[in-house]
Amino acid sequence: MKALIIEDDPTVAEHIRSGLESAGHECFHQSDGKNGLNRALDEHFDLVILDIMLPEMDGFTVLEEIRAVHPALPVLLLSAKSQVDDKVRGLRSGANDYLTKPFAIEELLARAEGLAGRPGAASKETELSVGDLTLDLLRRKVTRGETEIDLQAKEFQLLECLLRNRGKVVTRSMLLERVWNYHFDPQTNLIDVHISRLRQKVDKTFNIPLIETVRGTGYRISEGLS
Amino acid sequence: MIAIGAFTRSSSFRVGALFTALSSAGILFIFYFWSLADDDKLLAEAHSAIAAEKFLFSELYRSGDIEQTISSVNRRVSLPSNDTLVALYDSNQKILAGNLQRLPDHDATNVPVILSLPITEYLSKAVANDSYLATSDYFLIDDIPLGEYRIMVARSVEALYSTQKIGRALGWLFIVMLVMIAALSFGVAIYVVNRINRMSRTASDIMDTGNLAARMEIDSNWDDLSRLAIVFNKTLDKIENSVKNIKQVSDNIAHDLRTPLTRLRGKLERMPDSELRDDAMAEADNLLGIFNSLLRIADVESERQRAGFERVALHTVVNDVIDLYEPLLEDQQVRLTTNIDAVEIEGDPHLLFQALSNLVDNSLKHAKSSGRIEVLLKQYGNRNIIAIFDSGRGLPTAEFENLDRRFYRAEQSRTTPGNGLGLSMVSAVTSLHYGTLWFVDNPLCETSGFGVVMSLPVRSSKSLSH
Numbered sequence: 001m002k003a004l005i006i007e008d009d010p011t012v013a014e015h016i017r018s019g020l021e022s023a024g025h026e027c028f029h030q031s032d033g034k035n036g037l038n039r040a041l042d043e044h045f046d047l048v049i050l051d052i053m054l055p056e057m058d059g060f061t062v063l064e065e066i067r068a069v070h071p072a073l074p075v076l077l078l079s080a081k082s083q084v085d086d087k088v089r090g091l092r093s094g095a096n097d098y099l100t101k102p103f104a105i106e107e108l109l110a111r112a113e114g115l116a117g118r119p120g121a122a123s124k125e126t127e128l129s130v131g132d133l134t135l136d137l138l139r140r141k142v143t144r145g146e147t148e149i150d151l152q153a154k155e156f157q158l159l160e161c162l163l164r165n166r167g168k169v170v171t172r173s174m175l176l177e178r179v180w181n182y183h184f185d186p187q188t189n190l191i192d193v194h195i196s197r198l199r200q201k202v203d204k205t206f207n208i209p210l211i212e213t214v215r216g217t218g219y220r221i222s223e224g225l226s
Numbered sequence: 227m228i229a230i231g232a233f234t235r236s237s238s239f240r241v242g243a244l245f246t247a248l249s250s251a252g253i254l255f256i257f258y259f260w261s262l263a264d265d266d267k268l269l270a271e272a273h274s275a276i277a278a279e280k281f282l283f284s285e286l287y288r289s290g291d292i293e294q295t296i297s298s299v300n301r302r303v304s305l306p307s308n309d310t311l312v313a314l315y316d317s318n319q320k321i322l323a324g325n326l327q328r329l330p331d332h333d334a335t336n337v338p339v340i341l342s343l344p345i346t347e348y349l350s351k352a353v354a355n356d357s358y359l360a361t362s363d364y365f366l367i368d369d370i371p372l373g374e375y376r377i378m379v380a381r382s383v384e385a386l387y388s389t390q391k392i393g394r395a396l397g398w399l400f401i402v403m404l405v406m407i408a409a410l411s412f413g414v415a416i417y418v419v420n421r422i423n424r425m426s427r428t429a430s431d432i433m434d435t436g437n438l439a440a441r442m443e444i445d446s447n448w449d450d451l452s453r454l455a456i457v458f459n460k461t462l463d464k465i466e467n468s469v470k471n472i473k474q475v476s477d478n479i480a481h482d483l484r485t486p487l488t489r490l491r492g493k494l495e496r497m498p499d500s501e502l503r504d505d506a507m508a509e510a511d512n513l514l515g516i517f518n519s520l521l522r523i524a525d526v527e528s529e530r531q532r533a534g535f536e537r538v539a540l541h542t543v544v545n546d547v548i549d550l551y552e553p554l555l556e557d558q559q560v561r562l563t564t565n566i567d568a569v570e571i572e573g574d575p576h577l578l579f580q581a582l583s584n585l586v587d588n589s590l591k592h593a594k595s596s597g598r599i600e601v602l603l604k605q606y607g608n609r610n611i612i613a614i615f616d617s618g619r620g621l622p623t624a625e626f627e628n629l630d631r632r633f634y635r636a637e638q639s640r641t642t643p644g645n646g647l648g649l650s651m652v653s654a655v656t657s658l659h660y661g662t663l664w665f666v667d668n669p670l671c672e673t674s675g676f677g678v679v680m681s682l683p684v685r686s687s688k689s690l691s692h
Contacts, residue, residue, distance in 0.1 A: 011485065015492050080481075088534055102488035102514060105495060154549060180546060184580040193553040216507065 001025040001116045002044070006036030006062065007051040007078065012101065016049060019105035020112065033057030037065050045073065046116040049108075052079045052090070060093055067094040074115035076108075087183060106217035110169040128163040130221055133202065133210060135163055144206055154179060155198045162211060167223030169214045195219055236422065242415025249404035256397045268390060269338070272366045272381045279310060279379045280370050287372040292322075295372065299323035311348070311365070311380040314372070322375070325350055329378065332367040338383050339367050421451055425458070438466040473524065480520045487514055512645075519647040523632070526577060526654040538578060540569040540610060544603050547582040551590065560593045566603040569610050571682055573659050581655035584648040585614045585678050591644065592618035598670055605684065612680040615666070620674035626665040649678075656680050 003020055007013040008031050017027045028045075030036035033054040040048050040062075048066065052059035063075055077095040079087075087098045097111050128135040132145045140156060142149040151159065157179045162170055172191040177183055195211065203209045212220050234240075287295045299314050303325040313324035321327065327350040332339050341348065341363040362384030369378045428442045441462060442455040491510040497503045544566055555562050589599050593616055602613040621629075625636045630653035633646040656663045661682035669677030 009485075011489060015489070019492075100518075102484055102491075102518075104511075105492060180550060182546070182579040183576045184583065190550060190554065193557065194550075197553050216504070 001046045001113070003027050003047040003049060003112065003116070004036070004040055004043075004045045005029045005049045006031075006033065006040070006054065006059075007049070008032060008054055009051070012051075012078075015105065016108060019109055023109055023113075025112075031055075033059070033062050037062045040066050040073070041069055047112055048073060048075045049112065050075055050077055050095075052077060060089065063090070063093050063095060076111060076115055078103075104217070106169065106214075107171050107173065110171045110174065110218060113168050114165050114170070114174070128160065130163060130166060130223070131208065131210065132206075135160060142202070144202065149201055151198070151201060154194065155201065158194060158198055159202065162219060162221045166221050169218050169220045171218035174218065236415075236419045238418040238422070239415045242411040245411035246408040249408040252404050253401050256400060260394070260397065263390065263393070268386050269366060269383060272383050272386070275310075276366060276368045276379050276381055279312070280368060280377075283312075283314075283377050283379075284370060284372060287375075292373070292375065296323040299377070309382055311378075313378045314375060315378070316375050321350075324378075326378075330365070330367065330380070332369065332378070332380075338387070339365050339380075341365065418451065421445075425451075425455060429458075432462070438462060438469060473527075476520075480517045480524075484514065484517045484521075487517065516645050516647065519645065519651065520632070523647065523651050523654045526651070526658050529658060532658065534574055535572045536575070538571055538573045538575045540571055540573075540578070540612070541566050541603055543575055543578050544582060544601060544612065547579060547586055548601060550583065551586045554590060555599065558590060558593060559596050560590065561596070561598045562601070563598070564601045566601070567605055569603055569605050571610060571659065571684070573682075574655075577655045577658065581652045581680075582612070582614070584652050588644075588648055588678075589614055589616035589618060589676075592616065592620075592676065594618060598672065600670060608684045610682045610684055612682070613666075613669070613677060615669040615675065615677035617670050617672035617675045620668055620676045621665075623667050626667075629665060630663065652678070652680070656682070 001020075003025055005013050005016050005027060007016070007029070010031070013029050013031070017029060020027045028039065028043075030039050034056040036050070036054070037057065050059050050062060054062070059077060059079075063077070066073060066075060071094075074096045075094070077090040077098045078101060079090070079098070080101045087100075090098050096115050099108060099111060126136070126138050128137065134143050135156075136142070137160070142151050142156065142159065158175060161175060161178050175191055195213075199209075199211055203211060210221055212222060214220050283295065283299065286298050296314060299312055300323050302308070303310075303312050308325075311324070311326055313321050313326040313329060315321045315329065319329060321329070326348050328348050330339065330341050330348055345361060345363050362382040364382065364384040364387060365380040366383045367378065367380040369376055425442050428440060432438065432440050441459045444452050444455050444459070446452050447456070487510060491507065491514065494503060494507050494510060544564075548562065548564060552562075586599070586601075593599065598617040600613075600615040602611065602615075604611050604613075621636050628634045629636070630649045632650045634649075635644070635646040653663050659682050661680055664679040664681065666677035666679060668675040
């Protein structure tokens with residue numbers, strides 16, 4: 001993955017760069033809005049990580065300019081402010097995801113990889129499968145081998161979310177945002193409880209565990225199973 | 227309406243009452259004066275003058291004859307600056323002497339007579355415009371017999387009467403003025419008392435709610451009360467500013483500490499795997515969590531988020547929270563009952579979700595196993611009530627007022643996980659939605675318990691905050 005970081009704080013930029021590079025991604029850095037925009041328009045990137053507070057030109061403007069030329073280029077917005085209206089404004093003006101500083105580098109990595117590898121037509125699939133597990137999106141049915149598994153609505157959505165990001169880590173707050181549609185930080189191990197229920201139904205009676213825990217970060221369904 | 231006690235105890239009301247009392251005393255005095263100055267007293271002088279004339283002429287007639295009396299009468303009326311009408315006439319009403327050519331209609335009473343014709347019609351030609359001075363037609367007339375003749379004596383009393391009339395008019399004027407003063411001072415007293423009461427209500431509101439943004443209304447700018455209000459508002463500005471500054475400083479500290487902490491966490495991440503590393507990371511995450519919560523609360527309190535308000539189906543938010551916590555509740559064998567009406571408000575769904583999940587989280591933390599949690603969402607009148615009741619360990623009611631203070635942890639909950647920011651967040655979110663927060667002791671009537679009630683207005687408009 002080739003990523004462009006537009007961020008004026010050198011510490012944060014270095015933090016992101018080292019995180020992405022240690023995961024084997026290629027990284028470029030620009031420290032102001034104007035140069036960042038030029039670079040984003042001139043070269044091909046798989047992902048732009050964009051800070052909102054920037055010198056020369058703010059992040060929202062940069063985002064609009066990028067969108068005018070590359071409607072499909074994934075953009076991850078960063079903000080020091082945790083204001084919801086910033087988040088809403090960012091997502092409305094075309095950002096693909098939003099992250100509030102400070103963040104755990106795993107969170108950023110998970111989101112960045114999710115964005116860069118997001119297949120454009122994924123939403124049109126009617127069936128998701130991994131190993132012997134099949135998710136029928138139209139009939140909302142889950143089967144593993146020959147057995148049909150009875151899942152509740154939220155459990156189904158959790159599984160769907162994990163499957164759509166197959167092979168990538170999905171963090172707890174990503175799950176909360178995508179399954180429950182709320183931006184907030186839970187104080188307890190809420191998501192873990194939901195996952196453990198899902199596991200009970202999906203994994204317990206079968207030999208190969210499907211959902212793996214990535215310590216300190218989130219969950220993943222491995223791609224190697226298929 | 228304010229209690230009557232508050233009115234009568236105020237100094238301006240007392241001043242007003244004093245003015246009213248003084249004015250009433252003045253009015254009473256005037257009436258007393260009038261009662262003294264009746265007709266008899268007023269006319270006593272004129273009566274005695276007429277009596278003297280009568281006596282003089284009857285003595286003259288008795289000691290002399292009619293001729294002598296006639297010449298005396300004529301001499302009498304020709305005296306300079308004479309203001310008495312005299313007529314000596316016989317039984318045929320023929321005037322023999324005096325300054326009249328015609329007798330006015332009169333009967334011999336003590337009541338003043340008003341002449342039916344102008345005075346010049348009565349005066350004889352010889353004296354008209356000459357020695358007779360009075361021009362009035364208001365007379366006190368007396369008539370006595372002198373043998374077969376009669377003599378009539380009349381004195382003008384108009385000057386006396388007009389003085390009395392002027393006095394009466396002035397008296398009425400004075401009464402009207404006094405009544406006006408009384409009414410005015412009463413009005414002023416009520417106005418001043420009302421304003422002072424409004425001011426004290428604003429002040430006590432600020433004390434009760436801690437809402438430093440409230441200000442006294444200034445409806446004029448010429449009097450001392452408005453000046454007082456202006457000074458008070460300026461004082462509030464100063465206080466609000468200092469409080470804001472203090473908040474700002476603490477928020478800045480949180481903000482500034484967050485960056486090095488993030489760096490520290492980044493460095494920890496790169497350390498080789500070990501239990502120690504994980505512990506240190508968990509600590510760092512915990513600290514970051516606290517700072518994030520602090521900043522988030524500060525952010526909510528700044529009320530900027532109202533810009534992002536939208537129509538929120540409150541019942542959906544409540545149901546989503548329950549949905550999210552349902553497995554945890556089941557794991558802890560806590561029984562959940564709900565009573566949820568469909569209710570919509572203007573608000574921020576994410577913040578409401580956060581606040582409600584904090585509340586459910588709290589209840590769960592303090593729940594005893596096989597305890598009970600009840601979640602209510604109801605509309606009562608113009609308030610939406612969200613209540614979360616539990617049968618947990620409960621809290622002494624003395625602690626209630628401290629619960630929404632940042633980092634406050636009641637004695638009982640020191641052993642449970644948490645950072646003492648959960649209810650601060652709930653409180654901030656409630657105020658953001660123009661609501662109020664209540665705590666209830668043992669709402670489910672079990673052995674112990676704790677309840678939180680969020681009361682949000684149905685119409686949360688901007689006008690409510692300013």
